[in-house]
Amino acid sequence: MKFTRINDVRQLNRLRILNTIATKGKISRTQIAKELGFNKVSTGEIVESLLLEGIIEELDPLQKKAGRPSIPLRLKKDRYFVIAIDIGLRNIRLALVNLAGELLRFERFSTPSNPTVEEILALIIKTTRSYQKRISEPQEILGLSVSIGAEVESSTGTILSHQSWQWNDVPFAYALEKYSGLPVIVENNVVAMIRGEQWFSPTVADKRLFYVNWGQHISGAFLAPGRKIFREALFGHIVVCDSHRCRCGGTGCLETVASGEYLSSFSSQGNSVKKLCEEAQSDKNKRRILMDSVTYIADALISTCAIVRPDTIIIGGGISLLDDIYFDHLVDTFNGKCPPIVNNNISIERSLLKDRGGIIGTAVAALDELVFHRSFLQQLNHQ
Ligand SMILES: [Zn+2]
DSSP, X not given: OOOSOOOSHHHHHHHHHHHHHXXXXXXXXXXXXXXXXXXXXXXXXXXXXXXXXXXXXXXXXBOOSSSSOBOOEEEOTTSEEEEEEEEOSSEEEXXXXXTTOOEEEEEEEEOOSSOOHHHHHHXXXXXXXXXXXXXXXXXXXXXXXEEESSEEETTTTEEEEXXXXXXXXXXXXXXXXXXXXXXXXXXXXXXHHHHHHHHHOXXXXXXXXXXXXXXXXXXXXXXXXXXXXXXXXXXXXXXXXXXOBOTTSOBSBTHHHHSHHHHHTXXXXXXXXXXXXXXXXXXXXXXXXXXXXXXXXXXXXXXXHHHHOOSEEEEESGGXXXXXXXXXXXXXXXXXXXXXXXXXXXXXXXXXXXXXXXXXHHHHHHHIIIIIXXXXXXXXXXO
């Protein structure tokens, strides 16, 4: 949801200055004016208002050889917080996150099996209240963001359909806003992950990205600079073999031979990919299962790349933490099989945010919508 309308130049300049301070770490008024091409007077005025609000702070002056000392400014990261809630099939993660995207409190609950909307709301509201009690004046919680592996209409905060739980047309933001009294953002989980990656990794900022969320289920999203994220949630349903029946009704989908749900069933306890990886160190059959699943992921990526032509593929989600031998096998298989006309030096990287990508990306959705509006500024820059 858009809570602030950015409708005048001063607001726009305020955001540009705030984002410059946030991304540079430390920067003086003169450097900001130079960086953004603003005049010193209006830069100074906006900086004063940000100081007054308490969202930035001045550090000790740096003595220069000549002239007046320069005063570095930086983001006051604990002035505001957001609460991020990542609702997964196996776990629900909640975190109190500051303006720098740092997790100050983090909790994880097992997701009840086939939960109702009310059950999930009750859990979120209880934890949110406990976070609200823990922060002190003048700190403030600005809002909540929720990410979920579902079809989502983020402009209204509605969960349109959640396949596994048969949730349809749930006005989730509306319900949560009513009980928490805070603005609520609802985002698809892969969109949140890709936003998190873009926020924290300077190297992906100007790249065409394909992001794979490799977890219990498999999904993907595509992002080109200055564009809205194109969510190709059906990456997990690219057909890669002809044997297994998929929950979608099809046969041979990637999910049936590479998802966390599939892989974990081979671990001795039947519920953990991490365990399977440990066991695979001394069990050739289990290693083969993992290697084959990686090959299938590579095959599906090659098909995807022929259409969307990314510069970089990012592998995120819990299974992206697989041992290096599997990750290397993924890269080698991709490079070995991908036709040269398709593989224009596409790099495959693990998510920078590792298995925290979900929760941090969820927080970024709120930081962006409620504070920084950075994706809006980027879209303006590309117009
Ligand atoms: Zn399928």
